[in-house]
Amino acid sequence: MTTVDSDVPAGSELKKVPFSTRSGIGTVLGMRRDPFGFHEKRVAEFGEVSGMSAFGRKWVVASGPEAAEEVLMNKKRSFANAPAWSYLIGPFFNRGVMLMDFEEHRSHRLILQQGFSPVAIRQYMDLMQPMIAKRMQDFPTGKILLFKEFKALTLDVALEVFLGLELPKAEADRINGAFLDTVQAGVAVIRKPVPGTRWWKGIRSRKVLEEFFYSHIPAKRATATPDLFSVLCHAESDEGATFSDEDIVNHMIFILMAAHDTSTISMTQMCYRMAKSREWQAKAHEQSMTLDSELTYDDLGSLTVLDAVFKESLRMCTPVPAHPRMAVADTEIQGYFVPEGSMVTVPSLFNHYDERIYTDPWTFDPERFGPDRAEDKKFRMGWSPFGGGVHKCIGLYFGQMEIKTIMHQLVRDFEWSVPADYEMPMDYSSLPIPKDRLPVTLRRR
Numbered sequence: 001m002t003t004v005d006s007d008v009p010a011g012s013e014l015k016k017v018p019f020s021t022r023s024g025i026g027t028v029l030g031m032r033r034d035p036f037g038f039h040e041k042r043v044a045e046f047g048e049v050s051g052m053s054a055f056g057r058k059w060v061v062a063s064g065p066e067a068a069e070e071v072l073m074n075k076k077r078s079f080a081n082a083p084a085w086s087y088l089i090g091p092f093f094n095r096g097v098m099l100m101d102f103e104e105h106r107s108h109r110l111i112l113q114q115g116f117s118p119v120a121i122r123q124y125m126d127l128m129q130p131m132i133a134k135r136m137q138d139f140p141t142g143k144i145l146l147f148k149e150f151k152a153l154t155l156d157v158a159l160e161v162f163l164g165l166e167l168p169k170a171e172a173d174r175i176n177g178a179f180l181d182t183v184q185a186g187v188a189v190i191r192k193p194v195p196g197t198r199w200w201k202g203i204r205s206r207k208v209l210e211e212f213f214y215s216h217i218p219a220k221r222a223t224a225t226p227d228l229f230s231v232l233c234h235a236e237s238d239e240g241a242t243f244s245d246e247d248i249v250n251h252m253i254f255i256l257m258a259a260h261d262t263s264t265i266s267m268t269q270m271c272y273r274m275a276k277s278r279e280w281q282a283k284a285h286e287q288s289m290t291l292d293s294e295l296t297y298d299d300l301g302s303l304t305v306l307d308a309v310f311k312e313s314l315r316m317c318t319p320v321p322a323h324p325r326m327a328v329a330d331t332e333i334q335g336y337f338v339p340e341g342s343m344v345t346v347p348s349l350f351n352h353y354d355e356r357i358y359t360d361p362w363t364f365d366p367e368r369f370g371p372d373r374a375e376d377k378k379f380r381m382g383w384s385p386f387g388g389g390v391h392k393c394i395g396l397y398f399g400q401m402e403i404k405t406i407m408h409q410l411v412r413d414f415e416w417s418v419p420a421d422y423e424m425p426m427d428y429s430s431l432p433i434p435k436d437r438l439p440v441t442l443r444r445r
């Protein structure tokens with residue numbers, strides 16, 4: 001049987017993937033301590049396609065935009081999501097659409113798509129605007145932890161727009177805690193339910209979430225309301241396929257997770273960058289003042305400053321830093337032999353600093369996305385915070401709508417700052433979050 005570091009078959013012109021001999025624990029700790037430095041050393045030593053041990057498996061790291069395109073566009077259908085993502089987060093996000101492949105993925109995605117159509121997104125925007133406006137009126141000022149505030153806000157928005165439920169604070173906190181634990185569990189170093197560990201907490205939290213969703217299904221099936229939960233309960237594909245209760249619970253848990261942290265991280269990054277580069281905060285404020293406080297869906301296209309800040313912030317810290325896959329047939333990446341069964345990862349976090357794509361990649365420079373420079377367009381996967389191919393983020397438009405709606409209100413009514421020498425300390429052990437939750441001084445204009 002071939003293994004991930006097997007020799008290239010006789011007669012093949014493909015190259016063997018060079019593997020690091022470093023232990024899995026050493027690799028994970030090294031990556032956590034200094035992910036960028038660690039990656040740079042790996043590329044200098046082994047090249048863009050190389051192997052490493054991590055999380056109990058051997059992985060092929062397929063760096064660079066060309067390798068990203070080969071893996072994510074998956075033209076030969078030789079890479080699958082389920083066996084790779086399930087290995088990392090399966091017990092917690094079981095049967096979410098990202099953990100499905102090929103025909104099954106296609107049929108579930110077609111039904112799900114109804115919840116993400118332009119008509120549905122306009123409905124969600126109508127639902128969320130008054131609530132965001134109200135939350136912004138009450139937004140705390142002074143020295144605050146912005147990441148924490150955004151996390152609470154995006155959860156409330158998600159509960160309203162996805163679930164159509166107003167939960168008492170204690171219940172909302174319980175669900176928030178359960179999400180946090182499920183997300184954290186995926187990258188646990190101890191990958192067994194040993195009491196007290198991340199993995200163990202993740203399993204318990206998944207049960208909490210399942211019970212929560214199942215208990216609300218009968219009411220959701222009984223009436224059609226404009227929230228995603230209700231849309232999924234009533235959705236039917238062209239072939240007449242519908243979701244079972246179990247499908248709905250699985251998709252809801254996955255989507256809530258997929259939407260919540262990614263949006264929080266994006267807004268945190270945007271605010272951090274605009275606190276360091278105050279001129280961009282001022283530009284965004286000026287532009288937002290030319291529009292009404294309450295936006296229409298069509299106004300979103302006019303927020304060009306926030307759009308550029310969003311793109312650059314997601315380039316510099318992409319909320320989903322890597323895309324894991326498994327080779328389901330013997331295949332190749334950039335001329336390297338990748339045997340069936342190999343775990344493969346596409347590291348977008350690092351690709352976004354590739355000097356072949358971006359000029360001065362460590363500099364915050366939203367203008368690089370303008371039509372005259374369009375640095376992100378040099379490679380198909382040059383800018384890939386939303387992934388690519390059939391698994392490309394289904395919530396891409398929803399996410400941008402939510403983020404811009406919140407940021408529009410924030411830049412209109414507030415200004416914020418950090419000390420001149422402040423650098424946000426990042427925890428990359430799961431999705432990238434600030435260790436200090438981004439303390440800022442926020443004041444109402």
Ligand code: HEM
Pocket residue numbers: 097098099109254255258259260262263266318319320322323324384385386387388390391392393394395396398399400
């Ligand atoms: C800025 C915010 C967001 C970012 C950066 C982001 C990023 C991503 C990425 C990178 C993937 C693909 C992962 C892979 O191929 O391995 C993905 C998939 C997905 N995202 Fe998002 N996401 C965001 C917001 C959202 C929102 C708001 C929702 C839902 C409302 C959502 C729902 C999903 C779903 C369901 C998938 C799986 C799609 C499939 O496999 O067919 N995401 N997202």
